[in-house]
Amino acid sequence: MEPIISTPYYLYEEKIILEQINKIANAKILKKNIHFSLMSNNNICLLNILKESGLGVFTSSVQELAIAKKAGFDNKKIIFCSSNLKIDEIKEVINVNPVIIADSFNQLNKYLENGSLKEIGIRISFEPEFYRKNNFLEIQRQGIEVDQLGQAIELCERHGVKIVGIHSYFGTNNSNEEFFKTGLSKLIDVSTQFKDLEFIDGSGGFGLDYSNEKFNFNLNELVRSFNDVLSGYPQLSGSIELKIEPGRFIMGPAGKLICTVTEVYEKQGRIFIGVDTNLSQFPRPYIYGEYHRIEVYKRIKKDKLKRPHTFIVGNSIKSDDFFAINIDFPKVEEGDQLCFNYAGAYCYSLSSNFCGQLRPAEYLLSENNEYSEIRTPESFSTLIKTQNPRSPGQ
Numbered sequence: 001m002e003p004i005i006s007t008p009y010y011l012y013e014e015k016i017i018l019e020q021i022n023k024i025a026n027a028k029i030l031k032k033n034i035h036f037s038l039m040s041n042n043n044i045c046l047l048n049i050l051k052e053s054g055l056g057v058f059t060s061s062v063q064e065l066a067i068a069k070k071a072g073f074d075n076k077k078i079i080f081c082s083s084n085l086k087i088d089e090i091k092e093v094i095n096v097n098p099v100i101i102a103d104s105f106n107q108l109n110k111y112l113e114n115g116s117l118k119e120i121g122i123r124i125s126f127e128p129e130f131y132r133k134n135n136f137l138e139i140q141r142q143g144i145e146v147d148q149l150g151q152a153i154e155l156c157e158r159h160g161v162k163i164v165g166i167h168s169y170f171g172t173n174n175s176n177e178e179f180f181k182t183g184l185s186k187l188i189d190v191s192t193q194f195k196d197l198e199f200i201d202g203s204g205g206f207g208l209d210y211s212n213e214k215f216n217f218n219l220n221e222l223v224r225s226f227n228d229v230l231s232g233y234p235q236l237s238g239s240i241e242l243k244i245e246p247g248r249f250i251m252g253p254a255g256k257l258i259c260t261v262t263e264v265y266e267k268q269g270r271i272f273i274g275v276d277t278n279l280s281q282f283p284r285p286y287i288y289g290e291y292h293r294i295e296v297y298k299r300i301k302k303d304k305l306k307r308p309h310t311f312i313v314g315n316s317i318k319s320d321d322f323f324a325i326n327i328d329f330p331k332v333e334e335g336d337q338l339c340f341n342y343a344g345a346y347c348y349s350l351s352s353n354f355c356g357q358l359r360p361a362e363y364l365l366s367e368n369n370e371y372s373e374i375r376t377p378e379s380f381s382t383l384i385k386t387q388n389p390r391s392p393g394q
């Protein structure tokens with residue numbers, strides 16, 4: 001039985017998380033080589049489900065690294081790659097000892113100068129034309145350029161450090177398989193320069209179609225093409241593993257945000273449905289202009305009537321706090337509950353306190369149909385606990 005939970009709240013379904021993992025494993029990517037990207041969702045209870053399924057994690061800050069450790073991941077299961085780190089952070093990362101990927105030539109130097117590493121991975125970027133052709137950021141601020149690889153190898157050799165992994169990033173929410181395939185084959189091409197290589201990391205970014213709740217990316221095809229290209233390099237095949245770092249694909253479909261209708265009104269021939277959540281708590285529609293499919297979750301009266309020209313809007317003061325614009329939507333009334341689908345990734349993790357809003361609770365529906373609160377809602381003290389108000393006399 002579903003308990004009565006006050007809205008808004010995020011709800012994650014364990015069954016869907018496991019189904020998403022199995023889809024990747026069925027594409028013949030080893031579970032141990034799937035590193036869930038913590039930036040998409042860092043809830044420790046959800047991370048535990050992934051850990052128990054054999055997955056690793058990808059972390060992008062020292063705070064995410066600490067969360068991964070708190071969730072109990074083994075160092076070898078944690079990939080760490082971050083930008084513009086301070087020396088103290090570099091030392092901290094070396095001390096924790098995850099699988100480190102240096103994201104620039106400069107950063108590689110800092111890792112080598114500030115600790116006693118045995119091995120490291122490097123992030124590589126390719127020529128601007130490659131990204132431009134694929135409508136991705138032509139200015140790649142991260143990554144070591146291909147013509148600097150010789151220098152990077154020499155530098156690591158001088159420090160007695162093995163380069164065991166190469167990594168590159170081909171976009172986020174991207175459904176362009178060719179881009180990934182060409183990118184991976186470029187990585188395989190340069191990989192012959194590295195004598196101690198153990199893995200090639202194609203990172204994450206596999207795209208979801210939010211409004212139709214589909215996944216168009218062909219993972220099987222990506223793995224097939226990786227193995228095909230690799231088989232052209234007999235000295236590499238057999239010894240190199242493909243790693244990936246998906247966040248959105250695993251957690252996006254597993255989460256919903258549930259909210260309550262607080263107002264229904266008509267204005268200028270349109271129907272406005274106001275809800276008790278907003279762009280601070282559920283930010284993707286505002287940030288990316290994305291429509292997450294909305295359904296009636298619970299209703300007081302049964303009423304099948306669909307009404308056109310419906311707008312579903314948030315409870316912040318921002319005039320562009322829209323969740324749906326001009327859709328056909330069932331007739332609802334105050335007190336009914338709605339849910340936003342595909343809200344498991346980059347929703348809670350992107351939420352904020354903008355307009356004094358508090359982050360909602362997170363709940364898990366386990367495989368055996370039990371509900372549990374896995375993060376409590378924020379309270380007013382969250383907003384003020386880091387403030388140092390000056391007294392009037394100062």
Ligand SMILES: Cc1ncc(COP(=O)(O)O)c(C=O)c1O
Pocket residue numbers: 037040058081169171172173203204205206245246247248249345
């Ligand atoms: C290096 C890296 N790996 C993995 C990811 C995760 O991407 P996604 O959640 O879209 O799969 C990102 C996202 O920006 C990234 O920058």
